[in-house]
Amino acid sequence: MIFDPGIITDHLDEIGSGFLVTLGTWTSGVVLGIGLGLLIAIAQLFGNALVRAPLRVFIELIRSTPFLVQLFLVYYAGPAFGLSLEPVPAGILSLGVYGSVYFAEIFRTGFESVARGQLEAADCLGITRWQCIMRIQVPQMLVIILPALVNLVTILCKETAVLSIITIPELTMVLTGIGSETFAFVETLLVLCIGYLLLVEACSRLGMFLERRVGRFMNRQAQ
Amino acid sequence: MLRLEKVGKSFGSTRVLKGIDLQVRHSEVVCLIGPSGSGKSTLLRSMAFLEEYDEGDIVIEGQLLGWVGAEEPGKKRKRAPQSQINQVRRNVGMVFQQFNLWPHMTAIGNVCEALRRVRKLSAEEARQRGMAMLDKVGLAHKAASYPAQLSGGQQQRVAIARALAMEPHIMLFDEPTSALDPELVGEVLQVMKNLAKEGMTMVVVTHEMGFAAQVADSVVFLDQGEVVARGTPQQIFHNAEHPRLQQFLQNYLDRNAFWQDGKEAATS
Amino acid sequence: MLVRIRVPQAVRLTLPALVNEMILLIKASSLVSVVGLADLTRTAQNMAASDYLFVQDYLMLAAFYCLINIPLAFCGGLLEKRLKGHLA
Numbered sequence: 001m002i003f004d005p006g007i008i009t010d011h012l013d014e015i016g017s018g019f020l021v022t023l024g025t026w027t028s029g030v031v032l033g034i035g036l037g038l039l040i041a042i043a044q045l046f047g048n049a050l051v052r053a054p055l056r057v058f059i060e061l062i063r064s065t066p067f068l069v070q071l072f073l074v075y076y077a078g079p080a081f082g083l084s085l086e087p088v089p090a091g092i093l094s095l096g097v098y099g100s101v102y103f104a105e106i107f108r109t110g111f112e113s114v115a116r117g118q119l120e121a122a123d124c125l126g127i128t129r130w131q132c133i134m135r136i137q138v139p140q141m142l143v144i145i146l147p148a149l150v151n152l153v154t155i156l157c158k159e160t161a162v163l164s165i166i167t168i169p170e171l172t173m174v175l176t177g178i179g180s181e182t183f184a185f186v187e188t189l190l191v192l193c194i195g196y197l198l199l200v201e202a203c204s205r206l207g208m209f210l211e212r213r214v215g216r217f218m219n220r221q222a223q
Numbered sequence: 224m225l226r227l228e229k230v231g232k233s234f235g236s237t238r239v240l241k242g243i244d245l246q247v248r249h250s251e252v253v254c255l256i257g258p259s260g261s262g263k264s265t266l267l268r269s270m271a272f273l274e275e276y277d278e279g280d281i282v283i284e285g286q287l288l289g290w291v292g293a294e295e296p297g298k299k300r301k302r303a304p305q306s307q308i309n310q311v312r313r314n315v316g317m318v319f320q321q322f323n324l325w326p327h328m329t330a331i332g333n334v335c336e337a338l339r340r341v342r343k344l345s346a347e348e349a350r351q352r353g354m355a356m357l358d359k360v361g362l363a364h365k366a367a368s369y370p371a372q373l374s375g376g377q378q379q380r381v382a383i384a385r386a387l388a389m390e391p392h393i394m395l396f397d398e399p400t401s402a403l404d405p406e407l408v409g410e411v412l413q414v415m416k417n418l419a420k421e422g423m424t425m426v427v428v429t430h431e432m433g434f435a436a437q438v439a440d441s442v443v444f445l446d447q448g449e450v451v452a453r454g455t456p457q458q459i460f461h462n463a464e465h466p467r468l469q470q471f472l473q474n475y476l477d478r479n480a481f482w483q484d485g486k487e488a489a490t491s
Numbered sequence: 492m493l494v495r496i497r498v499p500q501a502v503r504l505t506l507p508a509l510v511n512e513m514i515l516l517i518k519a520s521s522l523v524s525v526v527g528l529a530d531l532t533r534t535a536q537n538m539a540a541s542d543y544l545f546v547q548d549y550l551m552l553a554a555f556y557c558l559i560n561i562p563l564a565f566c567g568g569l570l571e572k573r574l575k576g577h578l579a
Contacts, residue, residue: 061553065553066521066522066532069532069552069556072549
């Protein structure tokens, strides 16, 4: 078997742009997911029953179907509902919606895990509910959910590979394309693995760094 | 200053408080004692409206706490708006068994938070008042420490400072030393004794009979949601008449004074 | 002997997590369609490619996955409640 790294170096700029597309769709999807997830979490925590019920249905649907299927629905079935998107926006939208549900779950459980006693103490001192949320619950929640957030962001990175199926020119599509042209499957798939490994590793390193900086003075409570 | 009339509370079908009457005068120290499940914590928490009491009235400095209007049989009273509850509770401070400090803020941060958010003091004024309070409980040197860096006794003292910073007229203590290692109990009790000497009105739920005997002006014994006995420490501890009270004190002595007078620890 | 003590407890502790894993696997299985295996997703894709009824075909696809996963998730939740009850 001949292992020819030259194949990789020949197509370096293609691979580079594929990597950037992956990076771009991943970060956009994450930002959208966090934004939507925040809205959903707020609606679940503070909304009335009329809002929470359809939300619950929506969440269950997203959680029960594969990402690929949701992607197809947005890209292929979308136009029938007036939503004709180019591949990249469709991909980002799907990724964002898919992630938002899981982000919302993380935000909600993190928010509720701040020990009840602290809220009672705040209440007794006359601190209003809003002040309590902003000054006591949110700061602690951000630290508590950090590991789960990093985990989810990593999962979404890996899900971007699925976007290749609707012809978004991201890393997977570029490298498998090169692979089928030149039949150099080993080299291309190896680089593909390394690419994702780099992204995931960078992400978790960032997460660990943040955890150490922010969590220094807080021991995670389990009251 | 604080008056409870026929206060009752149920959790579902269980009646936890049954017709409690209590009066606390200015500068009086009242200790609530009793076995677990007697309702003493629930009663104390009701005084801060952390539990909504179902029957009767709790009146703080002339104002009804938590409800609007007189009680009518068969009808549930309307809950007072939060601002009104806060208004009545303004002069009540509470200290919890689990301290309930906010772990993401320093000691001085904890103490000043309410001063800045509720009393709307400037950062400088709040800091001065906060440092004075920490000094009062003997922890001025730990102002920049986070709760995780403090011992249990120190955390509880910070919690007391935090409550005191709001200049309450009444301080409520819910088993303040029950979660502490025995060696750390003393420092917290000392702070509380000093407070009592200064004339603070205090209602303390405690298992520390020594504290109650030394500091309290009146001791109230609760059992199964009712006031079974009340009186001066002398009356309660030395002239206990009610059989349930006698049993309670006997249990306590068996557990705690086993090295005196040849009494052996009770083995059941 | 250890089998009679450990295995029941291990089963009790891991069953809810295993149900979750199964749901994840079922969702991941949709990706085998990429390598041509005629699973649910690939079949739906083929149908859509021939009759161009994207909305119906893909919605039905989603419905099938829901049909499998939602009852599973429900059972997982029930299991978790039942088993946790004995522990607390």
